[in-house]
Amino acid sequence: MKNEEALAVQNLRVNYKIYRGILKVLDGINLTVKRGEKIGLVGETGCGKTTTLKAIMGILAGNAILSSGRVTVNGKVVLQRSAHHMVRKSAKRVAMIFQDPTASLNPVFTIGEQMELVVRYAANRSSSAREAAVNALRLAQLPDAERIHTNFPFQLSGGMRQRVCIAMALAAEPNIILADEPTTNLDVTIQDQVLKLLKRLCDEQELALVLVTHSLGVARETCDRIYVMYAGTIVEYASSQNIFENPYHPYTRGLLAALPRLTGEGIAEGIEGRIPDYLNPPQGCRFAPRCEHATEKCFSTKPGFYEAEDGHFVSCFLYETERGVASDVSHSSDTES
Amino acid sequence: MSLTKYIIKRIVYSIGVLFGVSILIFVISNIVPGDPARMALGPRAPEWAVEDLRKEMNLDKPLVERYFLWLSDLMRGDLGESLRSRRPITKDIAEYLPASIEIIALSAFFMAVIGINLGRLSARFSGTWFDGVVRILSYTGIVTPAFVWAILFVLLFSYLIPIFPTTGRITPGLAAPPRITGMYIIDGLLTGNFRVALNAFWHIVLPSLALSMGGAAQAARMTRASMVDNAEKDYILAVRAYGVPNKLIYRRLLLKPSLVAPISIMALDIAALLGNAFLVELVFLYPGISRYGVEAMLNKDLFAIISVVLIIGIGYTIANVVIDVIIAHLDPRVRLGGAKSA
Amino acid sequence: FGQSESIIRATEDWPTYIDPAVGSDFSDCIAIVNLYDSLVFPNADGSVGPHLATHWDVTPDGLTWTFYLRQGVKFHSGNELTAEDVVFSVERLLTMGEGFAYMFEPFIDEVVALDPYTVQFKMKKPYGPFLSTLVRLYILEKDLVLQHLDSGPYGEFGDYGRKWLLEHDAGSGPYMVEEVKMEEYVLTKKFDDWWGGWEPNAPEYFKEMATADPVTIRTLVAKKELEITDELQPMESYEAMAKMPGVEVVRFVPGGMNLNLMLHTRKPPTDDVHFRRALAYAVDYKTIANIIFPGSLVARGPVPQTLPGHDSSIQPWEFNLDKAREELKKSKYYGQLDEYPLTLSWCAEVPEEEKIALMLQANFARIGVKLEITKKPFGSMIADAQNMETTPNCSLVFVAAHYMEAGGMLTTRYHSQSTGTWEQCEWLLNPEIDQMIEDALSTIDTEERFNKYHAIQQKLVELCPTIWLIDRAETRAYQASYVSWFVADLVHQGKKIALPLGYGLYAHDMKVFPEKK
Amino acid sequence: MRDSTVAIDISARSAYAERLKRAWYRFSRSKLSLLGLLMVASIIFIAIFAPVVTPYPEHAGAFVDFGNTMHPPSLEHPFGTDAMGRDILTRCFFAFRGALIMGIVVLAIVVPIGTAVGLFGGYFEGKWFSTIVMRVTDVFLAIPPLVLALAIAALLKPTLTNSMIAVCISWWPWYARLVYGMTVSVRNEPFVKAVELTGMNRFKIMFSEILPNHLGPILTKMTLDMGWVILTGASLSFVGLGEQPPTPALGTMVSDGAKYLPTYWWISVFPALMIVIIILSFNLLGDGIREMLTSGE
Amino acid sequence: MSVILRIRNLKKYFPTSKKGVFVKAVDGIDFDIYKEDVFALVGESGSGKSTTAYTVIGMYEATEGKIEYKDLDISRIHWKRPIQLKKNIQIVFQDPGTSLNPSKTVSQIIGAPLIIHKHLRGEKLREAIINALNMVELPSEYIYKLPRDIGGGEKQLVAIARALSAGPEFVILDEPTSALDVSIQAKIIRTLLKLKEELGLTYMFITHDLSLVRNISNRVAIMYLGKIVEQGPTSQIFAEPSHPYTQMLLSSIPVVTKAEEAFKPKQVQSTGEIPSPVDVPPGCSFHTRCPLAWDTCRKIEPQPVELQPGRIVKCHLYSKHKATLSGAKL
Numbered sequence A: 001m002k003n004e005e006a007l008a009v010q011n012l013r014v015n016y017k018i019y020r021g022i023l024k025v026l027d028g029i030n031l032t033v034k035r036g037e038k039i040g041l042v043g044e045t046g047c048g049k050t051t052t053l054k055a056i057m058g059i060l061a062g063n064a065i066l067s068s069g070r071v072t073v074n075g076k077v078v079l080q081r082s083a084h085h086m087v088r089k090s091a092k093r094v095a096m097i098f099q100d101p102t103a104s105l106n107p108v109f110t111i112g113e114q115m116e117l118v119v120r121y122a123a124n125r126s127s128s129a130r131e132a133a134v135n136a137l138r139l140a141q142l143p144d145a146e147r148i149h150t151n152f153p154f155q156l157s158g159g160m161r162q163r164v165c166i167a168m169a170l171a172a173e174p175n176i177i178l179a180d181e182p183t184t185n186l187d188v189t190i191q192d193q194v195l196k197l198l199k200r201l202c203d204e205q206e207l208a209l210v211l212v213t214h215s216l217g218v219a220r221e222t223c224d225r226i227y228v229m230y231a232g233t234i235v236e237y238a239s240s241q242n243i244f245e246n247p248y249h250p251y252t253r254g255l256l257a258a259l260p261r262l263t264g265e266g267i268a269e270g271i272e273g274r275i276p277d278y279l280n281p282p283q284g285c286r287f288a289p290r291c292e293h294a295t296e297k298c299f300s301t302k303p304g305f306y307e308a309e310d311g312h313f314v315s316c317f318l319y320e321t322e323r324g325v326a327s328d329v330s331h332s333s334d335t336e337s
Numbered sequence B: 001m002s003l004t005k006y007i008i009k010r011i012v013y014s015i016g017v018l019f020g021v022s023i024l025i026f027v028i029s030n031i032v033p034g035d036p037a038r039m040a041l042g043p044r045a046p047e048w049a050v051e052d053l054r055k056e057m058n059l060d061k062p063l064v065e066r067y068f069l070w071l072s073d074l075m076r077g078d079l080g081e082s083l084r085s086r087r088p089i090t091k092d093i094a095e096y097l098p099a100s101i102e103i104i105a106l107s108a109f110f111m112a113v114i115g116i117n118l119g120r121l122s123a124r125f126s127g128t129w130f131d132g133v134v135r136i137l138s139y140t141g142i143v144t145p146a147f148v149w150a151i152l153f154v155l156l157f158s159y160l161i162p163i164f165p166t167t168g169r170i171t172p173g174l175a176a177p178p179r180i181t182g183m184y185i186i187d188g189l190l191t192g193n194f195r196v197a198l199n200a201f202w203h204i205v206l207p208s209l210a211l212s213m214g215g216a217a218q219a220a221r222m223t224r225a226s227m228v229d230n231a232e233k234d235y236i237l238a239v240r241a242y243g244v245p246n247k248l249i250y251r252r253l254l255l256k257p258s259l260v261a262p263i264s265i266m267a268l269d270i271a272a273l274l275g276n277a278f279l280v281e282l283v284f285l286y287p288g289i290s291r292y293g294v295e296a297m298l299n300k301d302l303f304a305i306i307s308v309v310l311i312i313g314i315g316y317t318i319a320n321v322v323i324d325v326i327i328a329h330l331d332p333r334v335r336l337g338g339a340k341s342a
Numbered sequence C: 001f002g003q004s005e006s007i008i009r010a011t012e013d014w015p016t017y018i019d020p021a022v023g024s025d026f027s028d029c030i031a032i033v034n035l036y037d038s039l040v041f042p043n044a045d046g047s048v049g050p051h052l053a054t055h056w057d058v059t060p061d062g063l064t065w066t067f068y069l070r071q072g073v074k075f076h077s078g079n080e081l082t083a084e085d086v087v088f089s090v091e092r093l094l095t096m097g098e099g100f101a102y103m104f105e106p107f108i109d110e111v112v113a114l115d116p117y118t119v120q121f122k123m124k125k126p127y128g129p130f131l132s133t134l135v136r137l138y139i140l141e142k143d144l145v146l147q148h149l150d151s152g153p154y155g156e157f158g159d160y161g162r163k164w165l166l167e168h169d170a171g172s173g174p175y176m177v178e179e180v181k182m183e184e185y186v187l188t189k190k191f192d193d194w195w196g197g198w199e200p201n202a203p204e205y206f207k208e209m210a211t212a213d214p215v216t217i218r219t220l221v222a223k224k225e226l227e228i229t230d231e232l233q234p235m236e237s238y239e240a241m242a243k244m245p246g247v248e249v250v251r252f253v254p255g256g257m258n259l260n261l262m263l264h265t266r267k268p269p270t271d272d273v274h275f276r277r278a279l280a281y282a283v284d285y286k287t288i289a290n291i292i293f294p295g296s297l298v299a300r301g302p303v304p305q306t307l308p309g310h311d312s313s314i315q316p317w318e319f320n321l322d323k324a325r326e327e328l329k330k331s332k333y334y335g336q337l338d339e340y341p342l343t344l345s346w347c348a349e350v351p352e353e354e355k356i357a358l359m360l361q362a363n364f365a366r367i368g369v370k371l372e373i374t375k376k377p378f379g380s381m382i383a384d385a386q387n388m389e390t391t392p393n394c395s396l397v398f399v400a401a402h403y404m405e406a407g408g409m410l411t412t413r414y415h416s417q418s419t420g421t422w423e424q425c426e427w428l429l430n431p432e433i434d435q436m437i438e439d440a441l442s443t444i445d446t447e448e449r450f451n452k453y454h455a456i457q458q459k460l461v462e463l464c465p466t467i468w469l470i471d472r473a474e475t476r477a478y479q480a481s482y483v484s485w486f487v488a489d490l491v492h493q494g495k496k497i498a499l500p501l502g503y504g505l506y507a508h509d510m511k512v513f514p515e516k517k
Numbered sequence D: 001m002r003d004s005t006v007a008i009d010i011s012a013r014s015a016y017a018e019r020l021k022r023a024w025y026r027f028s029r030s031k032l033s034l035l036g037l038l039m040v041a042s043i044i045f046i047a048i049f050a051p052v053v054t055p056y057p058e059h060a061g062a063f064v065d066f067g068n069t070m071h072p073p074s075l076e077h078p079f080g081t082d083a084m085g086r087d088i089l090t091r092c093f094f095a096f097r098g099a100l101i102m103g104i105v106v107l108a109i110v111v112p113i114g115t116a117v118g119l120f121g122g123y124f125e126g127k128w129f130s131t132i133v134m135r136v137t138d139v140f141l142a143i144p145p146l147v148l149a150l151a152i153a154a155l156l157k158p159t160l161t162n163s164m165i166a167v168c169i170s171w172w173p174w175y176a177r178l179v180y181g182m183t184v185s186v187r188n189e190p191f192v193k194a195v196e197l198t199g200m201n202r203f204k205i206m207f208s209e210i211l212p213n214h215l216g217p218i219l220t221k222m223t224l225d226m227g228w229v230i231l232t233g234a235s236l237s238f239v240g241l242g243e244q245p246p247t248p249a250l251g252t253m254v255s256d257g258a259k260y261l262p263t264y265w266w267i268s269v270f271p272a273l274m275i276v277i278i279i280l281s282f283n284l285l286g287d288g289i290r291e292m293l294t295s296g297e
Numbered sequence E: 001m002s003v004i005l006r007i008r009n010l011k012k013y014f015p016t017s018k019k020g021v022f023v024k025a026v027d028g029i030d031f032d033i034y035k036e037d038v039f040a041l042v043g044e045s046g047s048g049k050s051t052t053a054y055t056v057i058g059m060y061e062a063t064e065g066k067i068e069y070k071d072l073d074i075s076r077i078h079w080k081r082p083i084q085l086k087k088n089i090q091i092v093f094q095d096p097g098t099s100l101n102p103s104k105t106v107s108q109i110i111g112a113p114l115i116i117h118k119h120l121r122g123e124k125l126r127e128a129i130i131n132a133l134n135m136v137e138l139p140s141e142y143i144y145k146l147p148r149d150i151g152g153g154e155k156q157l158v159a160i161a162r163a164l165s166a167g168p169e170f171v172i173l174d175e176p177t178s179a180l181d182v183s184i185q186a187k188i189i190r191t192l193l194k195l196k197e198e199l200g201l202t203y204m205f206i207t208h209d210l211s212l213v214r215n216i217s218n219r220v221a222i223m224y225l226g227k228i229v230e231q232g233p234t235s236q237i238f239a240e241p242s243h244p245y246t247q248m249l250l251s252s253i254p255v256v257t258k259a260e261e262a263f264k265p266k267q268v269q270s271t272g273e274i275p276s277p278v279d280v281p282p283g284c285s286f287h288t289r290c291p292l293a294w295d296t297c298r299k300i301e302p303q304p305v306e307l308q309p310g311r312i313v314k315c316h317l318y319s320k321h322k323a324t325l326s327g328a329k330l
């Protein structure tokens, strides 16, 4: 049970069509999450974290184009793009917590009304919707759940709103929770509480968690495994411990170095430059233009994944020789188009 | 701040503004040249009679005093005398206002109901041919002035497809119902004159439609835009991901937050509607307050002009308050005193 | 109330005042002649005959007139009409000073009731056309009026019943007010006890409707919901209606009305007689008479040709641009015409006038005179006429005789006292003319009086204060198939019609046959 | 330094050119905006060259031809002739002149006044004088603009100038309100605070720091308003309170022609159509400009 | 070391729609900033950090209390302050998106203070602008760009260039990097520190990121609900956080290394949320969240206690009553 795959994303490519052309945002994302596993998806602003989650949930924006990829949830394919046809099903037993708790609650309905809808349609319970909603609120450690049930979103503080969102996710009775930067807009003390809550709930209910965040620290404290994303690509993934103790990819290293430490070691150099323009992303490694180790090859060829250590994969030619080609973009049934 | 308190505050403020309005139009109408007393009495009246009337109308007093005299009359419900007919204006207005209220109420209804529903459906089926048709229609609706609609309707319905009458309040020969409210439809219904009520209703359909086209188009456009916009909001994405059916989303979850914008701009549409009533009543020869106003304007009937403008100002203010209340109802932030609505 | 099918519906402007001491314009008169009786009644040829007064005397000095009243005449209230009511009506008219009071005020000194059926007028000075003017003296019921006084400026009489009489009547005429619906219609009902008696098929109701919109009127006529139209419709409309089955368009020159281009004689450049004459030569009269107001006669002087007292020796102006230019050369403004553009107002209520205005603009342009035209509601024209500065150079105005004699029209048009009214936008202020008019009016002998009228007309042609355009034909469409209208009959018989304003729609003399609809 | 100055100048020029190019690109993305631009250009062209492009320019002035009245549309008279025998097409095209003058003059007066009032009221929001100014604006806003314009035009003499005055009086508050709203929303933005704290003169802040940010919405509203102001002018003349004949005015033509409906439908239908086309053109153009100014990258 | 800014009992209350009820955004704070120091003001959202900064810079008029800049009383609103002062004190705002006028080019933005304070025109002005840009390591081509054409980090650099262009002595930095990614943050912080050294500036650095504070500042003040609960030299505070709130903050920080993990105090778990500054809890305003609170904390407001010179704590645990009251233990 425990090692079963709850969620698998294979070679996901998502583009956005805008007037200037096509933004090639996601460039072959692969990730897997096992039952009860908590993974972190870490990356800076605009690297495509939200897009990945939306693709999994099947709620991509209208101008999004899925050019390839497959998403399997609980063993069922919910999204697949192949040369000839496209599969789209709504994913069951997946819940998402959005980045901005204010924007993810309907401002003109009470918390109760919104939660009951979720209970009714996501958890398929129509008889005791109200109790279930209030229960979920309690689970999310909201004091005075009965009152909050009748409140409108604007009557709650930011922290409470985020807990409501968590409660709503729980009310859907999922086995996978996708959390999109659930704590970015919160203070550290609240963030701490929310993360602990989320972690506890996942452990208690054996939920798989995909935690999207830009804070390496948050990911480390919550997750078992971490995927580091850069400009629509996964550059490195490994267990939390490995990533922080032994980062390989120049990007991960740069990122970690730029973090100010509580122990006070001064501020290192940041990484020069900016995230590339998605209209014309670099041909080869997307990080190449900012990478101090970049070679000509990096500019022309996309690196595959190389296993630098056990279970520690890096997508960088620097490690090509070390352990040979490892798990690559391997799901050959998908076509690139 | 509770809803009642909010409404009271709104009303008190509106009354203040209306006082300002009364000063504004009184001043404007009193600084223009011309001798109202002479105009009232006609060319052959002896000078002494004109002089007497001038006194009676307080024209010999300074402007400020005149304003307060006028205002105190106004407070007593006396709007003065029409210079043209020497009849109390209050009486004229009692006669014409109900007719206009019928038209305007029906237009507002058309505007809201047709507009919002078209917009809703257009958003629901956005991208389909239906959406395309609605968008073209609403653009046409917006750029075509009400009086042009009125003329087109007259052309279409009175001659090509003569199913609607194009002039007046009821068919000549049919007696008006006994006066209770002055609104034929309501009076007809109250007194059991259903034929008259239906006939009167039949008469206001075209003018009301002509009046409401622009507003309805605008409402459709705004509703559509606002719904399409909100459809990408996280809170809609969320419920959609949780499997809430589309129908429910479009009828409720998406519609309600999207109504605030179109209803807010309806205040402007109502302003346009009240203004356009002046032209539309003219085209349909509809004996309402606006046509009375036009007559007054063409004949420089000072006090009648002031009264009509003031009445319309009051009507517009009331419409605004009503719209605010509807918005407060839709948007709990306004109702319960959170942030102001967007 | 159920409305009978026996109804005559006629359109006209809204009759603002159905009070005979206040109203005086066309639409008012139509209502008033049907609601009230006068001492004498006009005949179609312009003469007058007995009505409430069965006969009368006048002293040779012309200063005392005695009228003997018909007995048993009932007001609509059922009370009898007596000399007291006549006295009251005269006093009311003169005190209020509005409406037709101006015709009597300079002459009547005192009225007394000698007995219930005899009433005597003492005159300030002899008044030749007195009998003709008496058509405009309508008798109200004293007691009824006194019951409905409101506060007003007339001392013990308050407002003299003025407010009440806006929507009610106190008359003895063949019809009585049934309903007044503001700005919409005045509905009157046959007064069964009228002293003159009734013919069968006389209309049960007479309804004067206030609408002039051509589209509505055409629709109403087509649906046979309107019996007689107003005379203000565009020609195209009459043409269209003439084609409708059962509808006939009647055209006649009523003798009382002419269309004038009044020239402001106190304002440059129209203060120059040569300039005015030049303009008079520059007008295409034929087009106006034949195309714009078809059936009309090109005017011959200030008095309409069918009005008793007209000087038939006067020839119409001709359209002759050479003569116009010649006159223009004689004027002091020649050579600086550009600095003196003319202003012209025309009456918004008569859309056909726009055509004339535009034509004049084009005509005058040919002799280098610039004309700026303004469409004005009649109300504004009245206001503008009140003083010399606001009166435009040219005013295009229809004028109607209030009684059927040249003297009346000459007074209202050219006597100095009528300056400041819309009927004299010329500001002539010529003492000689004033004197001549007064002299003529005080002449009791008809022929002598008429000769004096001729002299005035010739003098006026010389002064050229006005360009008399046409004696206007009145055009109305009516439902010939089920309505019998005496005016139409007269037209068919080729008789001349010189009825005072309003009497063409005297409903008592009409007939309706609803079954023929 | 010199060399770099030259380089910077070049980059400045190219930056502006780039910005222009991008704006044009965004504008021209929608075919409808281009159509709007084309239509507005044609209207302006026709108005300016009316005497040249119309078949019977003399029909726009003092002219009557009673032999040629009420001709239905034909090759000779594409829009037919009216009751005075004048070519309706010619008169419609000449009427564009008054309409455009109306729009331009009114906006030229109303926009600066409204903008100044709104800026002032918005920047000093909360101060008593700002409150007074904005309350006065509210008073004007409490009467529907067309009604106010009608009333004012009625009290004045019916001329083009007076109807422009009437429209101005009823129109400025809308700009005041728009600018007020925008000013209030930016006046506490850090970028305004930043210049305030450097000690910049307040009028300079209002006009050179805050105002430029409003120009986009103002320009958009102005373009749209061209159509609406022209319509208001037409409405006034429809009621009989506008330009006097023989100068052609679309509103007057429509209301005069309405008398002859339905037989002589062309007399009022074509001028009405012209009104619709004018409004449509400016709306399309305005939407294009809005698109150009607001659409993101 | 001379004091450049001295704040005494500073209060800033905002009126609410209800009469007599105030938002007590800053409620009686004292601190000194020494020349060429980096003074960090730390606290949760809503604790009054920005309000303090805005009052110091003169955007708000202080409700009570005194602000002295180099012994000059400046507790006045900004337009009543001498122009020279405006040149000396500058501010950089949190959100680079809104702190630059979207309709102005970079050169106009940076030029504004130069024109006002240095009266530069023409070529001189342009040189000064380019100098300022170079100072923050932006290429001179940027002068004709509009804010929307450049990235977030670059915008913040432009804002910094504007603040420094006229040559201030004292700069308030209100969360200058919290809206930016860490890699960009690093660059900006380094630039700021470099400029401080070069130009001899003094910073008042506002942030909620304690890790950042640890690395850049000499002195720290921790704010909670409008009050400073603890202040002192950075190293001391991090080595031995005294106030329970400081401990709570520190323990909540997510960290990336074991060394840091070990550094975090373990005793205090974070609970509760910061109350609204409209109704501040009586007594010690932190008592609602404090795991160590006892009766006194709910009733009596603690007075500042100077543990060591320059290290002040406002907590009953350290006040004289400590011995006599309660069995609360650390």
Ligand SMILES: Nc1ncnc2c1ncn2[C@@H]1O[C@H](COP(=O)(O)OP(=O)(O)OP(=O)(O)O)[C@@H](O)[C@H]1O
Pocket: A016, A017, A018, A023, A025, A043, A044, A045, A046, A047, A048, A049, A050, A051, A052, A061, A062, A063, A064, A099, A214, A278
């Ligand atoms: N609907 C859309 N249309 C066009 N571009 C989009 C759309 N949604 C996202 N993008 C672009 O795609 C890129 C990735 O966006 P995404 O929201 O997935 O990033 P993210 O990693 O979640 O960033 P953040 O940390 O800011 O939330 C960004 O450059 C963004 O501008």
Ligand SMILES: Nc1ncnc2c1ncn2[C@@H]1O[C@H](COP(=O)(O)OP(=O)(O)OP(=O)(O)O)[C@@H](O)[C@H]1O
Pocket: E014, E015, E023, E024, E025, E043, E044, E045, E046, E047, E048, E049, E050, E051, E052, E208, E277
């Ligand atoms: N102009 C104002 N009017 C009323 N209340 C205000 C005003 N400015 C700030 N406040 C309130 O004062 C309190 C402190 O605000 P302040 O912005 O100083 O906090 P902060 O510590 O800077 O928070 P953040 O980290 O979110 O920037 C908040 O509750 C805020 O709502």
Ligand SMILES: [Mg+2]
Pocket: A049, A050, A051, A099, A180
């Ligand atoms: Mg995101």
Ligand SMILES: [Mg+2]
Pocket: E049, E050, E051, E174
């Ligand atoms: Mg802040």
